[in-house]
Amino acid sequence: MSKLKQRKDRPTIGQVMDEAGVGRRQFMKYCAGMTALMAMPPMATTAFARQLRAARRPTVIYVPYQECTGCLESLTRSFAPSLESLIFDTISLDYNHTLQAAAGTAAMEAKYQAIQENYGEYILIVDGAISTAENGIHGMAVGQTFLDQLKDVAEGAAAIVAVGVCAAYGGVAAAHPNPTGAVGVADLIKDKPIINVPGCPPIPEVMTGTLVSFLASGVPELDRHLRPKAFFGNTIHDRCYRRRFYDRGLFAKTFDDEGARNGWCLYELGCRGPTTYNACATIKWNGGAGWPIESGHGCIGCSEPGFWDQGGFYEPVTAKLFSERGQSVAAAAAGVAVGAAAGLAAKARKKKLASETE
Numbered sequence: 001m002s003k004l005k006q007r008k009d010r011p012t013i014g015q016v017m018d019e020a021g022v023g024r025r026q027f028m029k030y031c032a033g034m035t036a037l038m039a040m041p042p043m044a045t046t047a048f049a050r051q052l053r054a055a056r057r058p059t060v061i062y063v064p065y066q067e068c069t070g071c072l073e074s075l076t077r078s079f080a081p082s083l084e085s086l087i088f089d090t091i092s093l094d095y096n097h098t099l100q101a102a103a104g105t106a107a108m109e110a111k112y113q114a115i116q117e118n119y120g121e122y123i124l125i126v127d128g129a130i131s132t133a134e135n136g137i138h139g140m141a142v143g144q145t146f147l148d149q150l151k152d153v154a155e156g157a158a159a160i161v162a163v164g165v166c167a168a169y170g171g172v173a174a175a176h177p178n179p180t181g182a183v184g185v186a187d188l189i190k191d192k193p194i195i196n197v198p199g200c201p202p203i204p205e206v207m208t209g210t211l212v213s214f215l216a217s218g219v220p221e222l223d224r225h226l227r228p229k230a231f232f233g234n235t236i237h238d239r240c241y242r243r244r245f246y247d248r249g250l251f252a253k254t255f256d257d258e259g260a261r262n263g264w265c266l267y268e269l270g271c272r273g274p275t276t277y278n279a280c281a282t283i284k285w286n287g288g289a290g291w292p293i294e295s296g297h298g299c300i301g302c303s304e305p306g307f308w309d310q311g312g313f314y315e316p317v318t319a320k321l322f323s324e325r326g327q328s329v330a331a332a333a334a335g336v337a338v339g340a341a342a343g344l345a346a347k348a349r350k351k352k353l354a355s356e357t358e
Helices: 013-019 024-037 044-054 070-075 083-090 104-117 146-155 164-169 204-217 243-247 330-357
Strands: 059-064 092-095 122-127 157-163 194-197
Touching (some): 013 044, 013 083, 024 044, 024 204, 044 204, 059 104, 059 146, 070 164, 070 204, 083 204, 122 146, 146 157, 157 164, 164 194
Parallel strands (some): 059 092, 059 122, 122 157, 157 194
16 A cells, blocks of 8 residues: 655644644544445545655645546535645645636746655646647647656656546546547646546545545555445445335336335436446435436436546446447346346246235
8 A cells, every 4th residue: 555755844734724723523523424324334444644744745746637626616515524624734735726826927836846846756637638649739738748747747646646537537528529639637647646536526535535545555455447435336226225225126217207206216317326436326416405416307327437528427337438449238138138037036026925815
């Protein structure tokens, strides 16, 4: 497990919180919330708190490329930990051109100073895809392509967190025919630990939770797409409250039919829950207030590679390929078949029981 290098002249997170007047009870409550967020056992809270207090407050450099600012907007809406708690108590956000007061030359000088003073130790957050076509000229700032900027700032990073589906896999910028040659960070940087936190946008607590857990214990266990398994280890379908209708073969046919009003499964209306790995069903959005399927709309699969090229959002997953890499959704189709068969079997048993009791 890779850990962040720590400068001894930086205060520990525990020292920062002590100076801010954060009491032990409040800190332990914070750590308990974090371990619960990552589905860790309750007994892990004490060890997590000890590791987090001992970790030194790191410099974070947040750079945007081909993006819409939606991921940063989502991050500002994190409830636990909040963005204020994250940047004032846990990390030192030394560069983010949207949140910082400095602009223009002053902003760039702040970034270069942060890189120089913390070379080899800072966490780099990348937001947005990187253009590679024609040597990257389709994305430029201050006379330098995004491609060259990424290579420069990544060279001195201890680890990279790619937030959003664009930074992770290219996102909408990489959708067919991808005229700018947009790619994700991992397609370009091969010599640094990379953690992908995809979504369009990602859940805010997943972004902040990934950063805090990394500070406490290093790079978490990742899946084959470099996503933290704590947040991307299960499909939406695995934890969906409509799963019971799926298992009984009960599917809404339109968004305003009786099935939809009764909360039936939205699979036939294009829900990609069976093939999408994310924590929407458990962490939810807006402080746990709700999530898309709870609002009556199917999952669009925004945390998966190539989700923009999967066809219409309202077509069943079995009508298209799962990703641009040609992975099959036979498993999802088999699941629907099993669900339908289970529904028919349940109806047959009910009919038989009714006939026996007449």
